[in-house]
Amino acid sequence: MMKFTKKMALILAMIMVLGTAMVGCSSEEKKVEEKVEEPAQSAMVVDETKVSEVEKGVNAYFANMPEHIYKINQKEFIEKVNAGEDMFILDIRTAEDYAAGHVKGAYNAPWGTAISDSLSKIPSDVPVYVYCYSGQTAGQTVMTLNLAGFNARSVNLGWNFGISKVEGYESVSVTDANEFGEDVTEINAEVQTALDAYYAGLADVKETTFKNYKVSEDNLKAMIDNKDDFYLLSIRSAEDFANGHIDGAENIPWGAGMEQSFSNLPKDKTIVVYCYSGQTAGQTVAGLRLLGYDAVSLNGGVGVGSNAPLGWANKGYELVK
Template sequence: MKSIKLKTLSLAMAVILTFALAACASKSEPAPAANTEPAPAPAQTPEVSSNTDVIAEAVDSYFANMPSDIYKIGDKEFVEKVKANENMFIMDIRMPDAYEKGHVKGAVNIPWGTAISENLDKLPSDKPIMVYCYTGQTAGQTVALLNMAGYIAKSVHLGWNLGISKVEGINDLIETTPNELVAGMPADTKPEIKAAIDKYYKGLDEVKGTTYANYKISEDDAKKLLDAKDDSIIFLSIRNAEDYAKGHIEGALNIPFANGMEKQFNTLPKDKKIIVYCYTGQTAGQTVAALRLLGYDAVSLNAGMGTPATGDAGWMNKGYPVVK
């Protein structure tokens, strides 16, 4: 019996000694070397689109989807729609004093400038917006911006002075009572576009009182720059190729106003002021708005080349020279 106890005790001591040695060995084992390789950078989520991409897409879409009416409505056709009480929003962007003297029945006054960008979210997206100014040029700029913001907008041909006020029967449709802007169903405008439009209208303060007020230039001032051979400017004719061939301002480039014209914008210089002209100034206004959003320094020529409807206004109506 004594022998068995001794054997049991010896076995227990051996087991204890084995665990003790194992523990000592574990404590004395050197730690594995630290990993000195730099941790891999977290995977970057590719940016869906930059502000520039969003704006470029809006401009491309504007021209690529240009309707046959080129975002305009004839003055007589517009007056007929007013007579018929068609469901549309009429936007008078003239200054308040002109609006107060008389405006189209039902028209709301949102003066040209930051009032437009500030009230962008109050405009209706569920009905067409008819925009008119004095002669059509600032309405052209506005219509381009509104369509890029997701609205359905058209400018009234020749505006109030040269178009609407001369239509037969218009006197029965003129009122002096102001109409309040009632918030409608706003378009789902991308924030990048909103910011660009806001910047566009705020930029008018920077050119106020200069040769390029309202992002326009007079025929006389443009002629002075041409005579001085000022190489900081370039003329861009957006009339059709046939009319360009018959006569254009010396040195002018030609990109006809039509679907697909946006594909040629990258041929234009960004280090020059681009003076855009058409026939009366309205499509030039649309083009100027698009180019400025893309980063070009563009302005439109007052009254364009001129037509009988523009009276004495317009390059050719003033007797200024053209080349073939």
């Protein structure tokens, strides 16, 4: 048996002390790490669950989409005007075109900041009907009006391709102007700020390819041919997408719940959205832009025939399967 010397006892004691110190250090480091990590995790959860009034409103707009999809048929609209139904009509064409002839009872807020400036002067207790030239910018306007608390719908295909094509529309076409009165509706301050910025932003794109938050059919074709880095989104039905779509497009079918797919879209690219004639794409673009995406819509959509010569197919560009 090996003799246990004082020297060996001393070495053993040193080893035990070092071991205890190492365990203590490891334990203390773990406590420090836990103390640092816990507040960070808690703060991150709070940030992720914070949702602005604008974001909640945009998501609700698509989640609660009604059967009429925020539009009204042009003939039905004229019938309501003739019947004298209680409503508010907003013409967002230029002041010159409004003066030349507009729907009886319509108020004029030309496309741009005049719309956001007039929000508080629009009554919220009656339906609001909006029309432009082809329905596309009215689609954007309708989305923003609903966000502000109005029950708003756009007139299908606007003045040029919808209203003026209805037999007997002349009976409701007048030239006398209507002037906005005093404030009658209180607009949520956060929403008002967001919509002020939305319409003011039109000035930034006025002289660009994306004027009016839109892109022309020819410019989109050039973007595709030049292999520009952008994201192309079709919101037509899955069936119509399968039967023919613009080359390179992805599909999120238009309808209630489509907002659940927005998080899959890129925020570092321009998103070009197209539908059939431009109206639902206009609604989608407004919602996406208010959520922070750089979105624009294709002028005239795919082209539904009735809006010729606007639209991709009406310009002679192909669809692929």
